[in-house]
Amino acid sequence: MAKRSLRYRISNRTALFLLGGLALPVWSAFLVFTYFVPPRGLLAFVAFFVLLLGALICTLAPLAYLFGLLFLSSRLYRSTIRHALRQGGLVSLCVVLNLILRALHSWSILAALVIGAAAVLVEVLSLAKKW
Numbered sequence: 001m002a003k004r005s006l007r008y009r010i011s012n013r014t015a016l017f018l019l020g021g022l023a024l025p026v027w028s029a030f031l032v033f034t035y036f037v038p039p040r041g042l043l044a045f046v047a048f049f050v051l052l053l054g055a056l057i058c059t060l061a062p063l064a065y066l067f068g069l070l071f072l073s074s075r076l077y078r079s080t081i082r083h084a085l086r087q088g089g090l091v092s093l094c095v096v097l098n099l100i101l102r103a104l105h106s107w108s109i110l111a112a113l114v115i116g117a118a119a120v121l122v123e124v125l126s127l128a129k130k131w
Contacts, residue, residue, distance in 0.1 A: 015081040016062050023058035030055045045103070053096045061088030086126060090119040 010018075030051040037044050064087040068079030097115050101107040 012065070012081045015085075016065060019058050019062050023055065023062075026051065026055040026058050049096050049100060052099070053092055056092035056095060057085075057088050059088075060091050061085045064088045064091075083127075087123065090123060094119050 030048075033047060033051055037047070039045070039048070061081075061084045065079055065081055065084035068084060068087075072079060094115050098107060098112050101111055
């Protein structure tokens with residue numbers, strides 16, 4: 001007897017409302033954290049950037065989806081929430097990695113270009129694979 005996969009699919013609208021609904025609490029948690037926790041120690045450093053990453057993903061993924069729907073609608077590219085999550089995550093990761101390097105006093109324009117080029121490469125490869 002073959003096993004059946006229990007994959008649940010959520011609609012694009014549900015995913016957008018979920019991300020939009022999470023954006024405000026995550027941004028609020030980020031602001032409360034930055035207000036009440038002093039910037040000392042590794043744990044505070046990690047928590048700051050994890051909260052920032054989550055807040056940026058919840059904000060940028062719906063924006064990427066709407067941007068794709070409004071400006072990039074064509075026969076070759078159809079905007080999906082999966083693409084938007086990947087794009088929002090990549091942009092958020094680029095921002096956070098650059099900020100981490102800046103906080104460690106290791107940031108340079110070359111590092112920023114390499115991070116950006118890696119994100120573009122991941123996006124091009126994922127679009128070429130047509131996940």
